[in-house]
Amino acid sequence: MLNTYMELVRIRFLMMLAYRVKYYSGIIIYSLNIGVYYFLWMAIYGENSSLNGTTPVQMATYVAVAWMSRAFYFNNLDREIAAEIRDGTVAIQLIRPYHYILVKCFQGLGEGIFRLLLFSAPGLFLVSLVFPIQLPTGVEDWGWFVLSLVFAFVINSQVNVITGLMAFFIMNNTGLIRGKRVLVDLLSGLLIPIHLFPEWAGKILAFLPFQGISYMPSTILSRGLPTSEIIQFLGIQMLWLILLLIPIQLLWMTARRRLIVQGG
Amino acid sequence: MFYVRLFFHYWMQYLKIRMEYRSDFFVQLVTDLMFQGVNLVFIIVVFSHTADLSGWSREEVIFIYGYFLVPFSLFASFFNLWDFNERYIIKGELDRVLTRPAHSLFQVILETMTPESLSGGITGLLVMGWAGWKMGLELSWYDPLLFILFVLGGGAIYAGIYILLTSISLFSDSKTDIQPIMFNVGNYGRYPVDVYNKVIRTVLTWVIPFAFVGFYPASFFLNEERWMTLALLTPVVGLVWLYLGIKVWNWGIRNYRGAGN
Amino acid sequence: MRSIEAKGLTKDFKVYQSRSGLKGAFRDLLNRKYRMIRAVDHINLSIEQGEIVGYIGENGAGKSTTIKMLTGILEPTSGTLQVNGYDPHREREQFVRTIGVVFGQRSQLWWDIAVRESFRLLKKLYRIPDDSYRQHLDRLVEVLEIGSFLDQPVRKLSLGQRMRCELAAALLHRPRLLFLDEPTIGLDVLVKENIRHFLKQVNKEYGTTILLTTHDLSDIEALCSRVVMLDQGKIIYDGDLERLRSQWGDGRRLILELKDEISLSALNERSHGLALRWEGEGTRFVAHMENGTGVSDVLSRLVPAVTVREMKIEEATTEDIVRRIYREGITHHA
Numbered sequence: 107m108l109n110t111y112m113e114l115v116r117i118r119f120l121m122m123l124a125y126r127v128k129y130y131s132g133i134i135i136y137s138l139n140i141g142v143y144y145f146l147w148m149a150i151y152g153e154n155s156s157l158n159g160t161t162p163v164q165m166a167t168y169v170a171v172a173w174m175s176r177a178f179y180f181n182n183l184d185r186e187i188a189a190e191i192r193d194g195t196v197a198i199q200l201i202r203p204y205h206y207i208l209v210k211c212f213q214g215l216g217e218g219i220f221r222l223l224l225f226s227a228p229g230l231f232l233v234s235l236v237f238p239i240q241l242p243t244g245v246e247d248w249g250w251f252v253l254s255l256v257f258a259f260v261i262n263s264q265v266n267v268i269t270g271l272m273a274f275f276i277m278n279n280t281g282l283i284r285g286k287r288v289l290v291d292l293l294s295g296l297l298i299p300i301h302l303f304p305e306w307a308g309k310i311l312a313f314l315p316f317q318g319i320s321y322m323p324s325t326i327l328s329r330g331l332p333t334s335e336i337i338q339f340l341g342i343q344m345l346w347l348i349l350l351l352i353p354i355q356l357l358w359m360t361a362r363r364r365l366i367v368q369g370g
Numbered sequence: 371m372f373y374v375r376l377f378f379h380y381w382m383q384y385l386k387i388r389m390e391y392r393s394d395f396f397v398q399l400v401t402d403l404m405f406q407g408v409n410l411v412f413i414i415v416v417f418s419h420t421a422d423l424s425g426w427s428r429e430e431v432i433f434i435y436g437y438f439l440v441p442f443s444l445f446a447s448f449f450n451l452w453d454f455n456e457r458y459i460i461k462g463e464l465d466r467v468l469t470r471p472a473h474s475l476f477q478v479i480l481e482t483m484t485p486e487s488l489s490g491g492i493t494g495l496l497v498m499g500w501a502g503w504k505m506g507l508e509l510s511w512y513d514p515l516l517f518i519l520f521v522l523g524g525g526a527i528y529a530g531i532y533i534l535l536t537s538i539s540l541f542s543d544s545k546t547d548i549q550p551i552m553f554n555v556g557n558y559g560r561y562p563v564d565v566y567n568k569v570i571r572t573v574l575t576w577v578i579p580f581a582f583v584g585f586y587p588a589s590f591f592l593n594e595e596r597w598m599t600l601a602l603l604t605p606v607v608g609l610v611w612l613y614l615g616i617k618v619w620n621w622g623i624r625n626y627r628g629a630g631n
Numbered sequence: 632m633r634s635i636e637a638k639g640l641t642k643d644f645k646v647y648q649s650r651s652g653l654k655g656a657f658r659d660l661l662n663r664k665y666r667m668i669r670a671v672d673h674i675n676l677s678i679e680q681g682e683i684v685g686y687i688g689e690n691g692a693g694k695s696t697t698i699k700m701l702t703g704i705l706e707p708t709s710g711t712l713q714v715n716g717y718d719p720h721r722e723r724e725q726f727v728r729t730i731g732v733v734f735g736q737r738s739q740l741w742w743d744i745a746v747r748e749s750f751r752l753l754k755k756l757y758r759i760p761d762d763s764y765r766q767h768l769d770r771l772v773e774v775l776e777i778g779s780f781l782d783q784p785v786r787k788l789s790l791g792q793r794m795r796c797e798l799a800a801a802l803l804h805r806p807r808l809l810f811l812d813e814p815t816i817g818l819d820v821l822v823k824e825n826i827r828h829f830l831k832q833v834n835k836e837y838g839t840t841i842l843l844t845t846h847d848l849s850d851i852e853a854l855c856s857r858v859v860m861l862d863q864g865k866i867i868y869d870g871d872l873e874r875l876r877s878q879w880g881d882g883r884r885l886i887l888e889l890k891d892e893i894s895l896s897a898l899n900e901r902s903h904g905l906a907l908r909w910e911g912e913g914t915r916f917v918a919h920m921e922n923g924t925g926v927s928d929v930l931s932r933l934v935p936a937v938t939v940r941e942m943k944i945e946e947a948t949t950e951d952i953v954r955r956i957y958r959e960g961i962t963h964h965a
Contacts, residue, residue, distance in 0.1 A: 131547035138554040141570075142561070149424045149565040150416050157419050281397025285404050292408045298415050307415075372758065379755045387743045466739055468704040469732045470756055471724050542647070624706050624720070627644060628699045 110204060111212045118216025122224075129221075133229045136173050137236070143169045143297070144237055158301055160329065165299075167239040167328035170230065172296050172320050178226040179259040179319060181214045184283045187270025197365055207267060207358060214263045242330060250336050254323040257343035261318045264350040265290065271354070274361040295321030315346040373476060380480040388486070399489055406493050409435060409560075424564045430592055431562065433501035437591070438560035438584030439494025441524030446487035448479055449532050452549060455539040465628060475533065475619050502591075513591065520587035520601070523608030527583055528556070530611025533619050540622030552578070559584040575600065582607045632716055634808050634840040635678040635701060639710035642671040642696050670696040672864035673710065680807065683834055683841045685851035685872075688861035689957055694844050695812065697861070701842070702732055702810055715807055728757055731801035735813035738793065739800050740785045746796050747781040750803060757804035764803070771799040774829060791822035798826065802833065808840045809833070815850055827853045848949040862957065872949070877922060879952050885918040885926055887933075888941035901932050914940075 122129075144166055151162045160168070187210060190196050199206045234241060242248065269286050273279045291297055293316040300311050300321045311317055322339045325331065331339075388395050413435060417428040426434075458464040458478065467477045501507075535549050559580030563571045574581040582604045590601035645665045671693040678684055688694045699705040700712065703719035703726055712719060717726035733739065740749040754764050772778045775795045780788060788796065794814065801809060811830075815823045831854065833839050845851060851858060851872065858875055860868040868875060885907075891914070898909045898916060905928060906921040918929060926944060933939065 131551055134551050135554050138551070138557075142558055145565045145567070145570070146416070146423070146561060150420045152420060152422075152424070154420070278393050278397060281394075281401050284397075284401045288401065288405050288408050292411060297408070297412050302419060303415060304418055376755055379752060383741070383744055383748060383752060386748070390743070462737060465699070465704050465734070466732075466737060468723065469702050469727050469730070469739075471728045471758075472756055473724070626705065628696065628705050 111208065114209060114212040115216035115219070118213045119220050122217055122220035129225045132177065132225055133232065136177055136229055137233055140170050140173045140233055140237065143173075160299070160301075163238065163240050164328050166237055167241065168299055168324050170233045170237060170239045171241075171327045172324040174226045174230040174233065175255055175258065175320060175323055176291075176296060177229055178218060178222045178255065179262040180221070181217050181263065181266065183210055183214050183263055184266040184270040184286070185280075186210065186213075187267065188273035188279055188283065191270070191273040200362065200365060207354065210267065210270075211263055214266075215259075218259050242327065247327065247330065250340070251323055251327040254326050254336075254340060254343060257340065257347060258319050258323045260347055261315055261343065261350065262290070264347070264354060265315065265319075267354055268350070268357065271357040271361060274357070274364060290316055290319065293317075294319040295324070299325065315350060318343040318346050373472070376472060376476075377480065380483070381485065384483065384485065395486060398484075398486055402487065402490055403493065406439065406490065406497075410497070424562055426562045427505075429501045429504045433498055433505070433507075433592060434562060434585055434588040435560050436494045436497030436499075436501060437588035439497065440491045441521045441528065441583050442556075442560075443488050443491035443494065444521065444525035445528035445532070446490060447485050448483045449529050450482040450484050451478070451532055451536040454478070454482075454536045459539050462628075464626065468623075468626075474623055475616065505592075507591070507593075516590070517587075520590070520604045523605035524583035524587060526605075526608030526612040527579055530608070530613070530615035531578065533612075533615030537615070537618045537622040540619070540626050556580050556583070561585070562589070579607050579611070632680060633677060633713070634680050634682070634715060635676060635842070636713045637674055637676040637701075637710065638712075640671060640674040640676070640697070640700065640707055640712055641669065641709045642693075642700060642705060643708045644668045644670055669864055671700070671707075674861075674864075674866055676859065676866065676869070678840060678842065680840055681834065681838045682857060683830075683855050684843065685855035685858045686842055686844045686861070687848070687851065687858060687953065692861045693864040694861055698810060698812060698842075698844060702730060703727055728804060729807050731804070731806035731809045733794075733797050733801045733809070733811050733814055735794070735811075735816040738785060739797055740793075742786050743784055745782050745784055746777070746788070749785065749796075750781075750800060753800055753803050759804050767803065767805060768799075771802060774832065775799050791818050794818060794822070794826065798829065802839075805837065806839065808842070811841065811843045811845075813845055814843065815845065815847055823847075823850070830854060848953060852949055860953070860956070867956070876947075876949065876952060879956055882920045882922045882924065883926075883947070884945040885920060885929060886943040886945065887916050887918070887939055889914045889916070890938035890940050893937055897936075898933075901936060902929060905929060905932070 147165045147169060148162060151157065151165070155161060157165070187196075190199070196206065199209070230241075233239070265286070269279070269283055272282055276282060293311060293314060295311075295317060296319075300308055300317055303311060322343055326336055326339065410432065413428070413431055416423070417431070421427075423431055458467070463481075464474070464478075467474050467481075470477060531552060532549065535552060538546060538548070555578055558566065558570065558574055559582075561584075563574055563581050563585050566574070571581075582600070586597050586601045587604045589597045644667070646668050647663050647665045650664075674697065686694060686697070696705065700707050701714055701719060703714075703723040706720040715726065715729040717729070719726050740746065741752065744752075750768060753759075759767075772781065775798060777792070777795050777799060780792055780796075785793060785796070798814075809830075814830075815826060818826070827850065830841060834841055841854070843850065843854065856871055858868065858870065858872050859866055860875075893914075895909055895912065895916075902909070902918070906924045907929065908919045910917045910919065920926075920929070930939070930942075
């Protein structure tokens with residue numbers, strides 16, 4: 107059984123490899139975004155040496171890490187699922203001997219591994235040459251970061267699966283998908299680290315899963331938190347990872363019932 | 371005159387189609403608004419930590435962003451050339467266009483336009499109006515005229531650059547991702563250029579002149595003396611780029627190899 | 632005035648070869664290797680106003696490249712070309728107002744809007760005066776019987792309905808010259824029949840020149856007085872269909888089923904002196920008869936010796952002929 111899923115990972119990886127040229131331009135695009143936010147943040151600092159306890163170098167590192175992490179956790183599962191629901195492929199998937207959602211997630215994983223190795227990692231390296239950022243050298247920091255990044259990937263995929271499955275209930279959910287993308291970039295702390303939001307907004311965001319997508323892993327790598335705080339972050343990420351399984355399962359069950367009633 | 375009439379006829383047809391898929395239309399409006407909202411939120415949050423951005427106040431930065439949205443919406447409405455390669459070259463629609471008695475680029479623009487993106491321009495005007503009112507900005511009688519000239523110039527810069535990049539498809543049908551790259555460069559134009567270092571400033575002014583789309587003309591209305599000359603150059607730069615884009619397009623049409631070869 | 636006048640018309644394409652791998656991709660950026668392919672090779676073609684000409688050739692023979700030059704889509708590499716008195720590519724915008732184009736596999740109409748709206752857009756594009764438009768459209772609607780679905784969007788039409796609308800769209804501005812690229816592809820027999828009938832009518836009524844490419848040679852048989860055949864970018868035949876048949880038609884085939892077995896050599900002996908060739912064994916034989924050999928001649932030689940049980944005469948179809956020309960090349964027969 108596990109073999110089948112690993113095969114999906116492998117196939118998606120190879121598929122992405124065939125389109126790798128696309129990712130060279132992706133690195134340029136991400137670097138351009140890092141550039142614009144880097145310059146803006148540096149202008150915001152001006153003469154200041156700290157904003158809410160974050161130094162300019164830490165901020166630059168945050169921007170670079172956050173965008174290159176996005177290169178890893180970003181995927182099109184939402185669009186793929188919605189498309190397969192619209193053209194009816196999902197109904198066929200139901201009679202296959204595997205779980206549709208799991209298949210999608212493992213395909214996402216294949217894509218993620220590809221993005222990590224051929225996009226995020228070289229991208230971060232290139233960016234570290236251009237911008238004055240400071241990455242930790244300790245194995246421990248990187249270990250925590252990678253773990254947190256994997257959680258981030260899973261949470262983002264879960265959010266995408268939920269958005270994609272909404273296609274069962276909303277006729278036209280391309281708008282929802284587009285809107286979600288814009289919102290996640292803001293609410294996850296990609297554009298502004300969550301501790302720099304106004305206090306009231308920060309409190310709200312602390313109760314949402316999006317902080318686990320960008321803010322938490324990027325903060326771990328860029329600011330060198332004490333271990334206790336890192337473990338707290340990971341705990342919150344894990345909690346959301348489990349909690350998000352509930353709406354997915356509910357949506358999927360309702361959707362299945364609908365499919366069976368309608369006869370596909 | 372013929373082209374103006376044709377333009378309105380296509381516009382009416384477009385509206386008819388759009389009305390058939392009304393929900394798409396509103397979804398588009400809402401997501402556009404969200405996108406602009408996120409950018410404004412960014413500016414507002416940032417200014418809770420600083421009083422100025424390289425000497426620019428919050429209202430000024432918001433004004434510049436609002437201004438930028440106006441020429442940008444012109445571009446987004448009429449130069450939707452993203453899938454030109456796919457639709458016109460690989461699927462061969464350009465063959466059809468070339469058997470019709472109107473300029474090929476004009477036809478492609480009419481067939482791909484999405485005038486609802488003009489709503490971004492309205493958002494921009496509102497944002498500008500609000501920021502200008504907050505600052506107590508005063509208008510001279512010639513400001514509206516210059517505004518129109520600058521907006522057209524900024525739109526023409528975008529148009530010229532994208533027509534030029536799209537024309538690459540006429541020479542070779544292999545996919546390039548240079549358009550999305552350029553799109554992201556364009557984002558640099560909506561903030562004050564003195565935020566950036568000298569190299570980037572020079573590039574945005576003389577190489578890929580996106581600073582003329584948003585920042586320079588907007589700073590003119592903020593009565594900023596430093597960029598006055600550059601701001602007044604906006605329509606000229608626009609004309610130069612539009613001319614260049616159309617020239618390369620026409621050259622590409624002569625080189626066009628036809629679909630399915 | 633001649634409809635089409637081409638002298639030494641030639642089109643070369645650069646075909647780029649991409650190197651493999653990442654290193655290759657970067658080298659391609661700097662200098663790309665290419666070779667020249669001559670798709671159309673010094674074609675001379677002259678078509679009079681009012682002719683219906685079939686333009687045939689295998690895939691890759693240069694058919695569509697020629698059509699694209701004639702319609703102004705592509706610029707010729709060399710040679711002179713005048714269509715309706717214009718240089719198609721250089722004077723494209725004026726020129727295309729004098730031609731109509733139907734590409735069978737690609738719609739000329741707007742997918743999402745009603746057929747009538749498409750026509751109206753075309754009216755604006757071609758600047759057709761109101762009264763002339765209304766009059767002509769009425770006529771086309773009547774003859775093509777498209778009135779009942781004028782208000783439906785193109786995407787909802789069947790292929791046959793769509794093709795009739797395409798024809799109307801191509802003729803709205805009364806072109807003097809009509810290009811049809813695979814106009815009957817995928818259509819059923821009845822619709823094909825109707826379309827052919829319509830084209831003949833247009834040709835007769837308005838004197839419209841028609842140039843037609845097709846894989847379906849029955850189109851050519853039904854419509855064309857003249858055939859131009861293309862192979863590897865060169866014209867290998869230009870003339871009427873009858874001559875093509877008689878030159879390469881290989882005559883008829885006589886298929887016989889005999890009562891008793893007979894040997895091939897015995898048959899050959901019997902038909903000695905007649906221009907034919909036997910094939911087969913046992914009781915089933917086929918006589919490939921060259922032109923001028925009569926069935927009665929063959930039978931009168933056989934009947935004294937063998938009893939014929941069944942007999943069938945087959946004539947080579949145009950398709951057989953054309954296939955044979957492609958296979959063997961024109962030189963064997965000329």
